[in-house]
Amino acid sequence: MSSLQSISEEIKAKRPLKVLVAKLGIDGHDRGAKVIARALKDAGFEVVYTGIRQTPEQVVMSAIQEDVDVIGISILSGAHIHHVKKLMEKLKEIGADDIPVVVGGTIPLVDIEPLKKMGVKEVFLPGSSLKTIIETVRRLAIEKREKEKLLT
Amino acid sequence: MxxxxxDDSLKSIAEAYEKYEKELVPEWLKKLPERMEEFNTLSWIPVKRIYTPLDIKDHDYMEKLGFPGEYPFTRGIHATMYRARLWTMRMFSGFGGPEETNQRLLFLIKHGETGLSLAFDYPTLIGIDPDDPMAEGEVGIVGVSVPTIIDMDIIFRNIDMSTVTTNMTINPPAPVLLSFYVAVAESKGVPRHKIGGTTQNDPLKEFIAQKSYVFPPEPAVKVAMDLIEWSIKNIPKWNPISISGYHIREAGSTAVQELAFTIADGIEYVRQLTARGLDVDEFAPRLSFFWDSHINFFEEIAKFRAARRMWAKIMRDWFGARKKRSLWMRFHTQTAGVSLMAQQPWINIVRTAIEALAAVLGGTQSLHTNSFDEPFRVPSEFAAKIALRTQQIIAYETGVVDTIDPCGGSYFVEWLTDEIEERAWKYIDRIERMGGMLEAVKKGFPQREIAEASYRFQQEVDAGKRVIVGVNMFVEEEEEDIRKVPLLEFNQEEIEERQKQRVKRIRSERDKARWSTALSxxxxxxxRGENIMPYVLEAVKAKATIGEIMGALKEVYGVYVEPPIY
Incomplete structure (x- = not known):
């Protein structure tokens, strides 16, 4: 076992990796969010699902209160640029921009770069596999835990 | 009978069938095994190697099928179907402000669309104004922004509201949007009996699937029933409700669940309306339905046929409807949005064509075909035109419309129609035992069933058991194609600002006394529990905005918050 792997195992053993799955904005398409929440749970994550119609402020508050390792945002209303920008600003403002953010939904390719520039770690389009999403979230969560470990 | x-022919077929299965097939399997151990539909109904008269041996033709235009309407609700009149080609459209949407409607009419269907933006769908903080960044994206009567007036510039019919996909604020529509039509001199179209106005499926709810379930249903009661008495050509399976399916249900839950919704509404003292034959002819047409071709055709047969039976035997029209399940269909993929987006055109064909073979009255660019954004003119042309090819080139219910009599389709119907009845029985759909929804029953099905489906896609071309088979590493899709471009920020300014101007210019009296x-x-429709109509004429009207109603009815269960 490599040293990185052993650190990861050690990290996970303390408490399960924790993800916030959030519906940002006012769209009601919650099929994807629910499927992802469940898949993450089945993959061993602790999952907090916010339900629909969340503001950036509410998402940031939930992420901090629940002390999550990753924030997963689902948006199918086309308003991703606007809402995610606000979310990233809020995270920064409150000093929680160490929590990695991933976004999924009906997102045009041209919007992927702008989202990443805002600090979004990964963007998932319709048709993304659960496996890819779970692996990405796991990697980001472990990276965050490792950074915390180095800091303490 | x-x-x-x-009996003689069945006997000889049974002998031959046994020989086929026990001798011929094993011989072939030795040489070449079948591609899968088990074949099944999207509803996980196992599909056999072959269907024969043995699978429908007890069929009584008149009881199960009959003739189009006759009970049980399995083969179609009209005696002549598409030989006399094609389905209405009704493209769900709307984006930006009313000006942009007016242009899109005129474009589609020019290219042969035969009915209108308005898509509203999220703020309109949940009844808030464009300058509400919750609306920020959402105005005009997934549909058109319509906060006032003025916006509706602009949408219908140069469109004859006395001849065109308009569908409006709107639910909690349906009384507001219908009032906008009626008031604008009246201002153009259209008599009320000529105002035609549909309001979706189906509150139960909001809690089950679409999630643009506002009020809690009970008042939500009450408001919807107000609209229906008012419509049948005031605008007799209007379809005041479109009982919708579409969103249930898109949320991840199976075809069987879509059918069962939607019919159970319909049963609940019929009960609610009769409880108001309305005669079933007074309103039943105005009830309409809305189905998804997904990619599992024969299952969809069977679903449409089963739906007609079930509804006719329910209306006749459960509710004692006497008029023939009360037994008709008239429906609109939309091809499956969820079947469209971001990967290799051009091939979505093919998926839509196959789904549209199933809807036509299933006898739909109206059809929307999705555009291939919809995994990314609302469609461009180019993409919407291809989608409309798809319907025109089916209608005018393929010949599938020349005879009625051409799949009728297929051993497989008839067997599958029965099978889907039987499975749907089982669900309806369960819902009935819970006290009907309103109670079942409050218990979260359909919501949980759908979540299960959508998770199971996604796991099968991930495991490669369900093939999606371009997603888990024939995958292309370099997605050059996606970048070539010419997406619809519009300046959303500018439109949002324009809509905010307009609503502010309307608020400052209106007759304050009339407005405030109307709202109070x-x-x-x-x-007091009165029918709210006449008061909403007066409020929109007094230039009250959608946010103000819905705000007033929220004060009385409250607001629903869903428990976040997954």
Whole structure:
């Protein structure tokens, strides 16, 4: 076992990796969010699902209160640029921009770069596999835990 | 009795079938095994190697099928179907402000669309104004922004509201949007009996699937029933409700669940309306339905046929409807949005064509075909035109419309129609035992069933058991194609600002006294349990905005918050 792997195992053993799955904005398409929440749970994550119609402020508050390792945002209303920008600003403002953010939904390719520039770690389009999403979230969560470990 | 087969022929077919399965097939399997151990539909109904008269041996033709235009309407609701009149080609459209949407509607009419269908933006769908903080960044994206009567007026510039019919996909604020529509039509001199179209106005499926709910379930249903009651008495050509399976399916249900839950919704509404003292034959002819047409071709055709047969039976035997029209399940269909993929987006055109064909073979009255660019954004003109042309090819080139219910009599389709119907009845029985759909929804029953099905489906896709071309088979590493898709471009920020300014101007210019009286009358009527429709109509004429009207109603009815279960 490599040293990185052993650190990861050690990290996970303390408490399960924790993800916030959030519906940002006012769209009601919650099929994807629910499927992802469940898949993450089945993959061993602790999952907090916010339900629909969340503001950036509410998402940031939930992420901090629940002390999550990753924030997963689902948006199918086309308003991703606007809402995610606000979310990233809020995270920064409150000093929680160490929590990695991933976004999924009906997102045009041209919007992927702008989202990443805002600090979004990964963007998932319709048709993304659960496996890819779970692996990405796991990697980001472990990276965050490792950074915390180095800091303490 | 109108049996299809006699005992002698069934006997010889049974012998031959046994020989086929026990001798011929094993021989072939030795040489080449079948591609899968088990074949099944999207509803996980196992599909056999072959279907024969043995699978429908007890069919009584007149009881199960009959003739189009006759009970049980399995083969179609009209005696002549598409030989006389094609389905209405009704493209769900709307984006930006009313000006942009007016242009899109005129474009589609020019290219042969035969009915209109308005898509509203999220703020309109949940009844808030464009300058509400919750609306920030959402105005005009997934549909058109319509906060006032003025916006509706602009949408219908140069469109004849006395001849065109308009569908409006709107639910909690349906009384507001219908009032906008009626008021604008009247201002153009259209008599009320000529105002035609549909309001979706189906509150139960909001809690089950679409999630643009506002009020809690009970008042939500009450408001919807107000609209229906008012419509049948005031605008007799209007379809006041479109009982919708579409969103249930898109949320991840199976075809069987879509059918069962939607019919159970319909049963609940019929009960609610009769409880108001309305005669079933007074309103039943105005009830309409809305289905998804997904990619599992024969299952969809069977679903449409089963739906007609079930509804006719329910209306006749459960509710004692006497008019023939009360037994008709008239429906709109939309091809499956969820079947469209971001990967290799051009091939979505093919998926839509196959789904549209199933809807036509299933006997739809109206059809929307999705555009291939919809995994990314609302469609461009180019993409919407291809989608409309898809319908025109089916209608005018393929010949599938020349005879009625051409799949009728297929051993497989008839067997599958029966099978889907039987499975749907089982669900309806369960819902009935819970006390009907309103109670079942409050218990979260359909919501949980759908979540299960969508998770199971996604796991099968991930495991490669369900093939999606371009997603888990024939995958292309370099997605050059996606970048070539010419997406619809519009300046959303500019439109949002324009819509904000307009609503502010309308608020400052209107007759304050008339406006405030209208809103307080509305609130009083709502708290007294009166039918709110006349008061909403007066409020929109007094230039009250959608946010103000819905705000007044929220004060009386409250706001629903869903428990976040997954």
């Amino acid at each position: 109108s049996s299809l087969f006699n 009358n509305l609130k009083r009527a709502a708290s």
